Amino acid sequence: MSTQSAVKEVVYYKAETAQLFAPIIALAQNSANDIPAAIIDKQNAARALFTTYGVPYPKLERWKYSNFYPVLKKMDLAPAALTDIWRGDLSLVKPIKDMLAELWVQALLTKEAPKSDDVRDDNAFWYLNDIQNVQGWVIDIPAGANVSEKLLLETVNKDNTYNAERIIIRVGRNARLVLDEQHNHQTNDHRYFKNWVTQIVLDDNAELVHTRMQNDSLKAAYVQNTSVTLGRDARYYGLTINKGAQIFRNQYAVMFEGEGAHASIRSSANVGHDQHIDLTTCVYHNVKSCTSDQIVRNVLHDKATGVFQGKVYVEKGADYTDGSQSSKALLLSPFASMHAKPELEIYADEVKCAHGATCGALDEKALFYARSRGIAYEDARAMLVTAFLEEVKDGLPLIEDSE
Amino acid sequence: MISIKNLHARIEEKEILKGLSLEIEPGKVHAIMGPNGAGKSTLASVIAGREEYEVTEGEVIMNGKNLLDLEPEERAAEGVFMAFQYPLEIPGVPMNTFLRTALNAQRKLRGEEELDSLAYLKKIKPLAKTLGVSDDMLKRALNEGCSGGEKKRNEVLQMSMLEPQFAVLDETDSGLDIDALRVVADGVNALRDGQRSFLVITHYQRLLDYIKPDVVHVLAGGRIVETGGPELALRLEDEGYAKFISEEAA
Numbered sequence: 001m002s003t004q005s006a007v008k009e010v011v012y013y014k015a016e017t018a019q020l021f022a023p024i025i026a027l028a029q030n031s032a033n034d035i036p037a038a039i040i041d042k043q044n045a046a047r048a049l050f051t052t053y054g055v056p057y058p059k060l061e062r063w064k065y066s067n068f069y070p071v072l073k074k075m076d077l078a079p080a081a082l083t084d085i086w087r088g089d090l091s092l093v094k095p096i097k098d099m100l101a102e103l104w105v106q107a108l109l110t111k112e113a114p115k116s117d118d119v120r121d122d123n124a125f126w127y128l129n130d131i132q133n134v135q136g137w138v139i140d141i142p143a144g145a146n147v148s149e150k151l152l153l154e155t156v157n158k159d160n161t162y163n164a165e166r167i168i169i170r171v172g173r174n175a176r177l178v179l180d181e182q183h184n185h186q187t188n189d190h191r192y193f194k195n196w197v198t199q200i201v202l203d204d205n206a207e208l209v210h211t212r213m214q215n216d217s218l219k220a221a222y223v224q225n226t227s228v229t230l231g232r233d234a235r236y237y238g239l240t241i242n243k244g245a246q247i248f249r250n251q252y253a254v255m256f257e258g259e260g261a262h263a264s265i266r267s268s269a270n271v272g273h274d275q276h277i278d279l280t281t282c283v284y285h286n287v288k289s290c291t292s293d294q295i296v297r298n299v300l301h302d303k304a305t306g307v308f309q310g311k312v313y314v315e316k317g318a319d320y321t322d323g324s325q326s327s328k329a330l331l332l333s334p335f336a337s338m339h340a341k342p343e344l345e346i347y348a349d350e351v352k353c354a355h356g357a358t359c360g361a362l363d364e365k366a367l368f369y370a371r372s373r374g375i376a377y378e379d380a381r382a383m384l385v386t387a388f389l390e391e392v393k394d395g396l397p398l399i400e401d402s403e
Numbered sequence: 404m405i406s407i408k409n410l411h412a413r414i415e416e417k418e419i420l421k422g423l424s425l426e427i428e429p430g431k432v433h434a435i436m437g438p439n440g441a442g443k444s445t446l447a448s449v450i451a452g453r454e455e456y457e458v459t460e461g462e463v464i465m466n467g468k469n470l471l472d473l474e475p476e477e478r479a480a481e482g483v484f485m486a487f488q489y490p491l492e493i494p495g496v497p498m499n500t501f502l503r504t505a506l507n508a509q510r511k512l513r514g515e516e517e518l519d520s521l522a523y524l525k526k527i528k529p530l531a532k533t534l535g536v537s538d539d540m541l542k543r544a545l546n547e548g549c550s551g552g553e554k555k556r557n558e559v560l561q562m563s564m565l566e567p568q569f570a571v572l573d574e575t576d577s578g579l580d581i582d583a584l585r586v587v588a589d590g591v592n593a594l595r596d597g598q599r600s601f602l603v604i605t606h607y608q609r610l611l612d613y614i615k616p617d618v619v620h621v622l623a624g625g626r627i628v629e630t631g632g633p634e635l636a637l638r639l640e641d642e643g644y645a646k647f648i649s650e651e652a653a
Contacts, residue, residue, distance in 0.1 A: 369491040370501070372451045373561065374479035374509035383504065387495025387544075 010059055012120050017054035017069055021128065024079050024162050025050070028132050035134060036100055042110045046130030053124040061118040065307045065339045066278040071221045071247050075191045080161035082135065088151040092139055096166060099138040108168055108199050109133050114227050114253035116282055117311065117345070125223045125249075129164045129197040136166030139179070143172035143203065150178035156185060157192040157220070167198045171206035173231075178209040185217035185244060192217065198226040202234035204258060209237045209397060216244035218273055223249045230290070232258025237396050241389075242269035242277045252281040256290040256318075263292045266392040267308075270385070272301030272333075280309040285348075289320040295392050296327040299385055300336035311343040312353055319350035327357040330388060404428055405569050405600055410461035412449045419445040421625035422461070427569070427618075430597040434611055435604045436636060437622035438644035443604045444488060446622070447573040450602075451485040452478050465569060479505070480512035482568030486558040486575050493545040498536075498557065501545045502527070502564055509565065530563045534590050552583035559590035570594070571602045576610035588613030608640035623647035 025047055055072060056063040086093050099105045113126035141147060157163055171177050183194075194216070202208055216222055222245050228236050240250055254263045269277040283292045298306035312323035329338035342355035362384055370380035405427045412420040419442045427433050437443050449456050450463055452475035463470040470478050493501060507517040518526070531541060534556050546554050555575055562570055572591065576584055591601070591614050603614055611619070611633065619635040620627045621644075628647055629635065 363491075366491045366493055368453055368475060369487065369493070370505070371475040372479060372485055372487075373501070373505035373565065374476050374512065375505050376476050376508060377474070379504070379508065380476075383496055383501075384493070387493070390495050 012057060012059050013053045014057050015052055015054045017057070018051045020055065020072055020077070021050070021162070024077060025131060027079055034097070034100075036106055038106060038110050039100065039134065043131050043133060046127040046133075049122065050124055050127040050131065053122055053127070056121070056124050060121045062116045062121050062280060062309060065305070065309075066247065066249055066276065068221055068223070068247060068249070072193060075193060075221070076160050077162040077193055078160060080158060080163045080192075082163070082165060083156055083158070084137070084165075085154040086151065087154070088149045089147060092141065092147065092151060094138050094140075096134045096136050096138055096168065100134065102138075104170065105138055105168060108201070109166075111199070113225075114282070116280075117313075123225070125195055126197055126225050129166060129195050129225070132164040133166050133197075135164060137168070139167070139169045139177070141171045141175045141177050141206075143175055145172065145175045147175075147177050150180050153179070153181045155181070155183055157190070157194060157216075158186070159190040159192065161192045163192065163194045163196075165194070165196045167196070169198070169208065170201045171203065171208050171234075173203040174205045175203075176207040179211070181210075181212040183212065183214045183216050183222070183244070185215065185220065188218040190217040191219045192221075194220070194222040194224075196222075196224050198224065200226065200228040200236065202228070202230045202236060202261075204231040205233040206231065207235040207237075210239070212240040214240055214242045214244055214248060216248070218244060218246055218275065220245050221247045223251070225251050227253045227255070228263060229255045229257055230261040230263060233260040234258065235261065236263045237266075238264060239266040239392060239396060240268075240279075241392075242267065242271060245275060245277070246273075247276040247278075249278045249280065252279075252283070254281070254283040254292065256285055256287050259287050259289045261290045263290075264396060265292075265294045266396065267296050268389045268392040269298045269300070269306060270389055271299070271304045274303045276305045276307070278307035278309075280307070282311045282313065283323060285312065285314045285318045285321040285323060287315075288318055290318070291322040292324070294325040295394065296340075297389050297392050298327075298329040298338060299332065299389060300329060300338060301332045303333070303335045305336070306338040306340075308338075308340045308342070308357070310341070310355070311345065312355075314344075314346040314348045314351050314353065316347040318348045321348060321351040321353070323351070323353045325355040328388070328391075329359045330362060330385065331359055332362070404465075406464045408462050408464070410446075410449065410463065411459045412445060412456045413459060414445070414456050418459075419456075419625055420449065423622070423626055425620065425627060427600045427602060429600055430595070431617045432595065432601040432603060432614060433618045433620065434616035434636060435602060435620050435622050436606065436608070436639055438648055439606070441622045442625045443606075443622055444573055447485055447488075447571050447602075447604055450478075450483065450571055451475060476508065477512065479565070479567075480509045483571070484562050484565055484567035484569070485571045485573060486555075486562060488574040488577060490546050490554040490558050492547045492549075494547055495544055497542050498545045499523075499527075499541045502561055505561070506564060527560075527564060531560060533593070534560050534563070535586055536560050551578035552580065555579060555583065555587050556590070559587050563590060563594060566594075567599070569600045569602070571604070573604050574606060575603070576605055576607060584610065584613060608636045611636045621647055
């Protein structure tokens with residue numbers, strides 16, 4: 001008998017999981033005629049990378065709580081054409097395929113996927129999206145434009161579809177845009193997988209108010225990768241309100257490139273069943289005097305799970321940074337769970353950073369107080385829950401109720 | 404007429420009220436005084452319907468109904484109001500939203516028509532002004548970031564809006580300076596209309612200089628041990644509660 005026990009090798013990737021997407025990848029071959037060579041190269045490289053890594057595996061630190069494979073495995077996915085409906089000034093929205101001659105669009109499409117702090121984590125879903133990176137939209141707001149009417153995107157996926165979509169947004173110097181995404185479903189037993197990448201570039205003093213009502217099917221899987229780069233004094237206000245999806249990963253990489261800029265990332269969820277809502281962020285304060293806040297409010301019923309992995313990284317010399325993170329969860333069932341991991345990594349001296357995370361039940365004393373004034377139990381509960389969820393809108397400019 | 408008969412209540416295993424009886428006629432102000440731990444706040448909580456307290460015996464009759472059989476919100480609709488010793492902060496719910504919801508919930512339970520926002524504002528504006536509650540406070544989350552005095556004024560404003568038949572004031576004077584006390588007391592006195600009954604629970608006689616009681620009770624060891632007129636409060640101020648505590652211990 002051997003006394004030496006075999007050293008177990010940790011498996012971070014399972015390449016075979018990429019097989020789920022083999023038919024889709026095979027169909028995704030673009031004809032080289034109308035697409036610049038650099039983009040074709042990028043797609044080919046991405047195909048090779050995704051085939052190597054497969055679906056992110058929970059042994060990766062940043063994927064520990066969110067495992068897509070079991071959900072995706074149950075799906076029989078066929079590629080879907082875009083079903084998006086845009087409202088507002090339609091001249092602002094162009095298919096990527098019509099914009100490929102633009103060098104800045106090419107630059108974004110060939111840009112490397114943002115990496116997390118886990119060196120092994122290669123953002124495989126971004127690669128998977130890269131394979132079809134010309135499917136989607138470009139929104140280019142010229143310098144100085146203040147688009148008064150909000151731009152509304154409505155999207156509904158069909159049963160058994162896979163939808164890779166890319167949205168590229170550039171808001172020019174001193175310009176402003178309000179973008180509202182409504183993610184709807186037909187019925188709650190429709191299985192589909194959305195793997196979206198949104199790349200946002202805000203020039204100096206530009207502002208984007210970006211809201212998303214996530215009301216996907218209860219059997220849907222959705223990965224949203226968003227990168228935001230902010231120029232001097234630019235402002236990004238991102239709010240996602242989650243109601244649907246079986247599993248949703250909302251992943252942000254925010255890069256400050258000019259001083260005085262601000263980013264807000266807000267997320268609320270009021271979910272139950274076996275829903276799983278994940279917000280994972282990395283906010284890079286690379287330059288001085290920028291501010292960021294992340295506010296997460298999750299109300300979890302039944303067997304629902306919430307995940308918040310928030311990170312603020314403050315580069316050496318990025319003084320006068322103010323970065324805050326606040327995650328609160330109401331667990332309204334003994335089977336609900338919340339994983340909150342706010343992180344700060346600070347190399348600068350003069351910074352103000354705060355993070356907090358709480359989990360709990362509804363405040364019984366506050367409930368009694370409301371009841372003692374005549375408000376019935378269920379109404380008092382609903383009132384407190386609504387107020388709790390509304391906290392994600394604190395300080396956001398001009399967010400109307402999406403309902 | 405509110406009559407409390409032989410009330411016994413406990414929290415966990417500890418019996419706090421041990422056979423408390425009391426009758427309050429319409430329009431009267433009864434004060435309950437007593438040492439710490441006598442059961443004063445327990446009495447208020449039991450009347451309002453807090454679930455931590457278990458009533459093991461007795462009843463609280465108002466309008467021919469035993470309040471103890473009703474949910475807290477039903478008691479409110481019946482006309483019971485408790486001004487909290489420590490009013491709760493309700494994050495994210497503006498005072499206006501909270502109060503209008505409460506008012507309309509009560510009206511609905513009583514089968515009355517609900518107030519629209521215009522009628523509500525018309526009703527609250529003069530009351531808020533008298534109590535020194537600013538428009539800004541009405542729009543802010545209820546009691547959030549308020550001083551002790553502001554919270555108590557909010558309580559009295561809620562009471563003035565809800566127009567209860569029977570108001571229980573649980574140590575409303577605690578944490579108030581003399582000016583705030585006067586504002587709060589004026590608010591309460593304005594509600595004395597010959598029909599509405601009050602139960603004013605306090606540790607100190609000071610409050611009773613401003614809200615003149617008709618009857619004063621001493622609560623000690625979970626029972627009413629002495630009842631008298633306003634002069635009883637003055638006597639207690641001089642003598643303290645030592646006599647009652649030692650009687651209880653004996």
